[in-house]
Structures are given as C-alpha cells and as structure tokens.
Amino acid sequence: MNETEKLILGEYIRDYSVSDISYKVMGKMLDEDYVERRLKMFDINEMYIYGGSYMAVQLYRIGGKFTVVRDIVDKSGQIVLNNLVPVITLDEFRKKYNGEKVIIASIRFFQEIREELKLFVNSNDIIGIGELLLGIA
Secondary structure (H helix, E strand, C coil), rough: HHHHHHHHHHHHHHHHHHHHHHHHHHHHCCCHHHHHHHHHHHCCEEEEECCCCCCHHHHHHHCCCCEEEEEEEEECCCCCCCCCCEEECHHHHHCCCCCEEEEECCCHHHHHHHHHCCCCHHHHHHEEHHHHHHHCC
16 A cells, blocks of 8 residues: 555545544434533533534534533634524634633544643633543543
C-alpha cells in the first residue's frame, strides 16, 4: 500500500468513526431521562453549547429542559437551523462567559475547539458531547 492509499484509508476510517459516534450520541438524546441523569452526573446547572450543528441544536432543545442553556456558540455566529435558537460568535462568548460548563457538540473538531477554549475557559469546564452522553472523550 502506498502513502496516498494509506492517507485515503486513514481519512475513511476517521470519517466512519466520527459518523458512528455521532449516530450513537443522537440516539442517546432521544432518551430524555438519560440526558437528565448525565447532566446531573456532570453537575451541569448552566451551560453553553459550542458548535452550530444539528447535534448542538438537539442538545439545546433536550438539555434546556433540565438545565439553563445560555447560548449556542459558533465561531462564525451561524447555525444549521435558526429556529429561535440563540447563537453567538466566539468573540461574544468571550465577553459573556462567566464560569459555566461548555459542551463541545463537534466530535470531529473536538480537540481543536478545546484548545481554543482553554485560552479562557477552565479545562475542567470543557466537556465533549461524546464524553457527556457516551462516557468517552
């Protein structure tokens, strides 16, 4: 196998893994009792959700039943659905942030987003959606 084939195979495996975890997370969000238990387990009373994806919107809708969801944060301030879901830019978030938990709704870009948030958010307050709902980072 040459280097190009290895790169293509590696990318395919990564994409498959991200898709697999995403479907599992979305499935967990259908069980409201489970989501409530997980939010309590992580002691989340107030949170921001980072990411403008469908997963972020679903967590906003379900999580908001059990805890205060301040806003959805997206670097560009855009979201896939804009049905009365508050979305703010990363710059706005920096100004508003006051010690709440931050759930990163992106599985694919979790590490990159986490590093960016760690500049002003305590790393213990940053939780990946996979960790929150599946027990994995």
